[in-house]
Amino acid sequence: MNIDMGPIWLTLKLATITSIILLLLATPLAWALSRWQHKMKHFVLSVIALPLVLPPTVLGFYLLVAFAPDALIGSVWQGITGQQLAFSFSGLVLGSLLYSLPFAVQPLYTGFTQLDYRYLDVAKTMGMSRYSRFKRIVIPLCQSYFVIAFGLSFAHTIGEFGVVLMIGGNIPGQTQVVSIALYDHVEAGNYADAHVLAIGLLMFSFVLLSALYRFNRSGGRSWNFQ
Amino acid sequence: MIGLTGPSGAGKSTLLRCLARLQHDASVQGQWQHYTFRQGRVGLVFQDSLLFPHLSVGQNLLLAVDYARSQAHWFDEVVLGCQCSHLLSRMPHSLSGGEAQRVALARAILNSPDILLLDEPVSALDNQTKHAILGYLRSLADNGLPVLIVSHDLQDLSVYCTSVLYLEAGKVVHEGPAHAVIRQIHQQQINNNIANGAATQFGIISGPKQNPDNEPVVAFSCEQQTLYADKPFVHNGLVSLAVPASAVTIDRQLTEPTSMGNRFICQLAALDVIVPGAYLATLQCNDTVLYATLNDIAIKQLQLSVGDTVAARFAVEAFNRL
Structure with missing residues (x-):
């Protein structure tokens, strides 16, 4: 039995990059949504939550179409980078961002809506700038929600299959993530290697989720429920 | 402030x-x-x-x-x-x-x-x-x-x-x-006949401090009468004291001291019904106004009527600290 570490490193790399970018994107988005009062709000929330219920292949299919070199996104990307977006690692990152978006936005949105805004009022009267208020008040008070958002995005990206299969193909070193490699092993009848990857994914997901639940229970979340 | x-x-x-x-x-x-x-x-x-x-x-x-x-x-x-x-x-x-x-x-x-x-x-x-x-x-x-x-x-x-x-x-x-x-708020409450308001009425007594700083019981002069208070709020040598209506008693002993400590000679300026049988007496000496709550038995016994000169009595303890 010879474990190929390529897909494992690629998966970790994809999950790390995706989670970091997601946190940067989801924070302002969740913040804006938490303060936004408009009759169209449920519409926007539904769009963000779509990947939760949509078959990944649907999302993957539309992304594949959009990433094609003659489609708008695909051609713009190719114009800028000179490379094709579909079947590339960059394409995987973009797909994962959309696929895991609700997992980053939802916890942050919950955290921001439960935050007592009067803390920010106090901070404002104390002369703290918008940036300082966010850094010194919002981030520490919503710390646990940031950790959960990061953890869930990470775990969900690791577990993705359908979207990757549609837009990534199965290129070793480029787009072959663990879940795809596992599928490959099964197709080839190589159950021993499949077992190794499957048990690895299972253990990893379990440990990560346990850690998140544990953190959630003991973490600073109680600050918001004084 | x-x-x-x-x-x-x-x-x-x-x-x-x-x-x-x-x-x-x-x-x-x-x-x-x-x-x-x-x-x-x-x-x-x-x-x-x-x-x-x-x-x-x-x-x-x-x-x-x-x-x-x-x-x-x-x-x-x-x-x-x-x-x-x-x-x-x-x-x-x-x-x-x-x-x-x-x-x-x-x-x-x-x-x-x-x-x-x-x-x-x-x-x-x-x-x-x-x-x-x-x-x-x-x-x-x-x-x-x-x-x-x-x-x-x-x-x-x-x-x-x-x-x-x-x-x-x-x-x-x-x-x-x-x-x-x-005083305006009190008057409004009396006019509106708010029983609860009458129960929380208080008068404000203030005047220059008379004795040195280190004595806990402060003597001060109000309307040329000497009064005493235990650790009151003193600001720029001026003592201020809130005296609730429920802490004031009235009698006609204008000269004799009692255990209440403070005797303030004033005029019964008004007698308002709070609820049947209970009254709020407005006691006035020049600009200083005190209130007292009374029942009709006390009014009959003291034969009180508006315009009478009476002694309002209250304890030395500063009421705003009770």
């Missing part, structure tokens, strides 16, 4: 939020002493303290110092004035309501604001601490920091504030020197 009072829902807290520029749909214009409401630094203390829960008391205070515009070296003085020296290493969730209020107050002051807006800042404090803190606030106000304090406690406002605003349904109904406004 201005007091702001009025019934619940009159808009007191909203007014503070507007003055602190936290109400985005409000436009505020005005000036108070050197402070312009459109741009100055506001120190706002909310009713429920709102200490940053992830920071210790000391860190909460230091954060305020960090963002203060002038780095005045008065940390210890403020912490002492707000009685929170022993709380610095504690976390906010471990504080009692009163402790949290004191820390919130210290935090607002340490931020070196141009004006201090306080929403019921002493509501959770015990009486002794409350008076110490109010005295400290008054001393800050006298040293040039405008203080606007919201409170339901008219006695506190009458003793510590220079003037009082009475807000009702978003409008200022009464305004002026504390004792005048309090």
